[in-house]
Amino acid sequence: MSELLPSLSGNVATIALRDAREQLRDRFLFWATLALLAAATASLVTGAIALHGDAATYAAARAQLLALGKDASAIAAPEFYPLKLMRGMIEQIEIMGAVIALVAGYRAAAAERGRQTLALVLTRPMPRWAYSFAKIIGGMGLAAVTLAIVFLATAILLPVVSGVGLTMGDAGRLMLTWAAGVLYLTALFTLGFGLGLWARSPASGLIYAFALWILVVLVAPQIGDTMDPDNQVAGGVFAQLSVPKAEQDRIKAGFAGYESFRNGIEVASVTKHFERFTFAVLGIKDTYTGAPLVKVMAEKQGDLLFLFLFSLGLGGLVLLRPINPDRLTKES
Amino acid sequence: MTASQLIARQSLAGLARDRSVLILTTFFAAMVLVTAWLGWSATNTVNAIYADAAQYLTASAQPVPPNPVSQSAPLAVLRNLGVYISLIGAFGAIVIGQLLIEIDRRAGTLPLIGARPFDRRDFTFGKMRALVTVTGAMMAIAGVISVATLFTIPSLVLGLSDLLHLALFLVAGWAYITIFGFMALGAAARMSATAGGLIAATVVWLVVTFVLPELTANVHPTAAINPVSTLAGTPDSGFFHLMSWVLGPFSLAEGFAWASGDLLSFLPDGLAPRGPVPPAVTLPVALILAGLFAVRSVAKLDLNAGGPDV
Numbered sequence: 335m336s337e338l339l340p341s342l343s344g345n346v347a348t349i350a351l352r353d354a355r356e357q358l359r360d361r362f363l364f365w366a367t368l369a370l371l372a373a374a375t376a377s378l379v380t381g382a383i384a385l386h387g388d389a390a391t392y393a394a395a396r397a398q399l400l401a402l403g404k405d406a407s408a409i410a411a412p413e414f415y416p417l418k419l420m421r422g423m424i425e426q427i428e429i430m431g432a433v434i435a436l437v438a439g440y441r442a443a444a445a446e447r448g449r450q451t452l453a454l455v456l457t458r459p460m461p462r463w464a465y466s467f468a469k470i471i472g473g474m475g476l477a478a479v480t481l482a483i484v485f486l487a488t489a490i491l492l493p494v495v496s497g498v499g500l501t502m503g504d505a506g507r508l509m510l511t512w513a514a515g516v517l518y519l520t521a522l523f524t525l526g527f528g529l530g531l532w533a534r535s536p537a538s539g540l541i542y543a544f545a546l547w548i549l550v551v552l553v554a555p556q557i558g559d560t561m562d563p564d565n566q567v568a569g570g571v572f573a574q575l576s577v578p579k580a581e582q583d584r585i586k587a588g589f590a591g592y593e594s595f596r597n598g599i600e601v602a603s604v605t606k607h608f609e610r611f612t613f614a615v616l617g618i619k620d621t622y623t624g625a626p627l628v629k630v631m632a633e634k635q636g637d638l639l640f641l642f643l644f645s646l647g648l649g650g651l652v653l654l655r656p657i658n659p660d661r662l663t664k665e666s
Numbered sequence: 667m668t669a670s671q672l673i674a675r676q677s678l679a680g681l682a683r684d685r686s687v688l689i690l691t692t693f694f695a696a697m698v699l700v701t702a703w704l705g706w707s708a709t710n711t712v713n714a715i716y717a718d719a720a721q722y723l724t725a726s727a728q729p730v731p732p733n734p735v736s737q738s739a740p741l742a743v744l745r746n747l748g749v750y751i752s753l754i755g756a757f758g759a760i761v762i763g764q765l766l767i768e769i770d771r772r773a774g775t776l777p778l779i780g781a782r783p784f785d786r787r788d789f790t791f792g793k794m795r796a797l798v799t800v801t802g803a804m805m806a807i808a809g810v811i812s813v814a815t816l817f818t819i820p821s822l823v824l825g826l827s828d829l830l831h832l833a834l835f836l837v838a839g840w841a842y843i844t845i846f847g848f849m850a851l852g853a854a855a856r857m858s859a860t861a862g863g864l865i866a867a868t869v870v871w872l873v874v875t876f877v878l879p880e881l882t883a884n885v886h887p888t889a890a891i892n893p894v895s896t897l898a899g900t901p902d903s904g905f906f907h908l909m910s911w912v913l914g915p916f917s918l919a920e921g922f923a924w925a926s927g928d929l930l931s932f933l934p935d936g937l938a939p940r941g942p943v944p945p946a947v948t949l950p951v952a953l954i955l956a957g958l959f960a961v962r963s964v965a966k967l968d969l970n971a972g973g974p975d976v
Contacts, residue, residue: 369869373877377886380906384884387903422880425887429876437865444861537768537861541686541761544868545693552753553697556891560704560746565892566712567734574734575719585718592711 345460349468353442354475362441366434367480373430374484375491377422382495385419415623416496417504417616420511423488424612427481427515428605432551435519436543438476439526442469444536456657463653466527470649473523477516485512507627511612514641518608521645522547528652551605558600563589604644611637669784673792674799680769681762681800690758691804697750698808702815705743706822739931740822741831744812745893748926751839752919753891755804756871759843762800763850763960764864766793767967771858780969790964794957797847805840809833835929838945841953842922846871848956852963858971878917882910882940885920896923897934914941918952921945 357363396406446452455465485508493499500508526543533539564570572582586593600606610619614634617623622630631638667675681687716733723730770776779789812832816824849870854863879885879896883906889895900910914920917940925945927933939945 376877376880380880380884383903383905384901387901387906391902422884422886426876429887430872433868433872440861535772537764537772537864538684538686540861540864542689544757544761544864545686545690548753548757549693552891553750555888556749556753557700557704559888559892560749560894561708561711563708563712563715566708566894571712571715571734572719575716575723575731576728577719577722581719581722585715585722588718589711589715592707 345458346464346468346471349455349465350472350475353469353472356445357438357441357472357476362438363476363480366438367483370426370431370434370480370484371487373426374423374488377426378419378488378491378495381419381422385414385496389414414496414498415617416492416498416500417507418618418623419492419496420488420616421613421618423484424511424609424616424618427484427518428609429551431481431515431519432522432547432605433544434480435473435477435522436526436547437540439473439523439528440530440536440540440543442473442523442527443530443539447531447536452657462657465657466531466652469527470520470524470652473527474516474520477519477523481512481515481519485509485515503627507615507617510615510627514608514611514615514638517641517645518604521604521641521648524645524648524652528648528655531652531657532655550603554603555600555606555609558596558606561592561596561599601640604641607637607640607644610634611641669788670792670795673779673784673789674795677766677769677793677796678799680773681765681796684765684769686761687758687765687800690754690761691807694750694754694758694804695807695811697754698747698811699815701746701750702743702812702819704746706819709743740816740824741828741835741930742932743819743822744816744832744930745926745932747808747812748835748839748923748930749891749893751805751808751843752875752922755801755808755839755843756846756875757868758804759797759801759847760850760864760867760871763797763847763852763867764854764861766796766851767854767863767964768861776967776969786965790961793851793964794848794960797851798844801840801844801847804843805836808839809836831929831931835926838922838925838929838949841949842918845918845949845952845956848953848960852956852960855960855963855967858968874917875919878913879920882906882913882917882920890919893923893926893932896920897927897932897937899934899937900940910940911942914939915943915948917941918948921948925949 392409395409399406399409446455456462489500489505489508525546526540529539529543529546530536531539533542559565564572567574577585611634613619614622614625614630614637615627617625713733720730770779809832813829816822846867850863850867852863853866857863857866876887876890879890880887883898883900885896885898889898900906920940922945924933924937924939927937941948
């Protein structure tokens with residue numbers, strides 16, 4: 335047993351490193367990173383421009399009130415929290431990052447089946463789960479590198495577009511978000527890999543993976559979002575009706591059943607847990623803006639736990655499900 | 667039967683045997699089925715909230731604003747349908763476009779078809795005919811389910827004009843998803859690697875759905891798939907006005923969302939389409955261009971490239 339472990343870890347490392355080299359060689363990582371970087375930058379820049387527009391509108395309104403001799407405190411000043419500008423970027427990771435991870439997972443399975451090397455690899459003296467484990471580790475490395483580049487670029491760009499420097503605390507929040515992103519993308523990589531390995535043809539596996547992506551990443555959160563009464567009216571229903579907060583809470587209490595059902599649909603999606611956790615950590619959700627990280631972690635540990643257990647469960651399923659000998663080549 | 671009809675029939679038979687097409691079509695039909703209920707339930711909730719709020723405002727002697735949700739447009743309960751067409755319908759069309767080439771390539775029948783006395787034009791139009799038939803069938807299913815569910819909601823009264831608007835909306839939906847189907851068909855013909863066309867067309871669809879709306883109007887990805895939130899005005903900034911003018915005609919997802927809001931009567935008052943060209947022009951032009959791309963690509967398809975051994 336003691337001799338088996340170093341040999342096993344050596345095999346796992348060899349396969350994971352070979353996968354990483356292969357991804358680098360065919361420039362998939364390069365183009366995927368570039369696409370995500372472009373989408374993230376577009377989100378940051380457009381968010382910053384919109385915020386500057388709000389600030390200019392506020393300044394003009396304030397100047398007008400002061401010129402009329404009125405009290406300027408009647409209008410709320412826009413708040414400047416640079417991390418709030420990451421909303422669009424996080425949503426791009428949720429959606430585009432997920433597609434990249436699925437395709438990377440599919441490629442990890444399809445490449446072996448297409449070149450008929452899967453059968454060859456499995457003739458080596460190593461357990462079959464170790465092969466899948468190596469592939470997942472390779473995928474996790476891919477997600478970590480891609481997101482590290484995107485987050486590093488964001489950390490450089492944020493102070494430039496927002497005009498507000500990042501603190502050490504902000505850097506810590508970025509790292510925590512990066513770690514959650516790696517976990518989320520690894521789960522989707524595992525899904526793409528598993529379906530690419532199990533399906534009759536890898537291309538069918540990719541189609542099933544995309545169909546699941548639409549259901550889990552887009553449709554489930556979309557249903558919850560659409561059922562939110564505040565999203566039925568531009569600007570929010572309560573804002574339109576000018577109802578004070580206390581009265582809003584009383585009215586909402588009357589729709590507790592509806593709200594539980596709506597929330598139930600949302601939380602069935604791992605994407606929503608990733609979003610709720612990262613939005614709270616970065617202070618994108620107003621109730622967590624400026625809140626200490628300890629408080630955020632205490633309140634959002636359930637979302638992080640779901641993300642972790644989902645990734646673990648999916649990984650476990652891929653490791654434990656035996657590789658069908660009839661699925662060792664591209665066509666079966 | 668003409669050669670192109672024969673190719674179309676053979677292609678449709680191949681699609682019918684593929685389980686992924688059946689799964690996607692069933693998924694699409696299921697989402698269409700819940701659309702009307704989603705819209706009806708959300709509208710009812712806002713109406714109930716309004717009644718509560720109006721009671722409070724009256725009791726505290728404050729002015730009661732008008733109900734922000736219009737109850738006069740029965741088709742508005744179908745507002746989620748446009749989203750599901752642009753998500754599941756468009757993806758289904760991409761898969762079908764890819765499979766129309768991939769099935770023959772995978773089975774090794776492309777060289778055999780090439781050996782038959784068919785004009786390449788017949789082969790191209792046969793494949794396109796098959797695609798147009800399936801996307802048309804998907805919209806027909808959506809239409810039948812929508813009408814059936816609309817008639818089951820007791821508080822809704824549908825007129826002939828509503829049905830006409832619904833039919834026009836389904837035609838727009840058909841055009842929108844067929845654009846992506848043609849793209850996938852053309853890309854699959856040009857790229858012999860397995861799933862190459864699927865990935866290429868999906869990337870274009872992702873950019874159109876989630877990146878362009880951010881650039882034209884700062885509409886984030888989650889808002890882009892919310893039928894109400896996506897119908898936001900262009901932010902009052904020189905940058906967004908310029909981007910909206912330049913990219914608006916290419917932002918097909920926004921164009922389709924605007925057309926959906928207009929035809930299903932939930933478009934906010936005074937909201938103009940993004941860019942200088944209305945969707946009534948951009949969608950047909952995009953359909954023609956995507957069709958030409960498919961024609962050129964399938965005409966140049968190498969019948970010996972790819973296949974089960976590559």
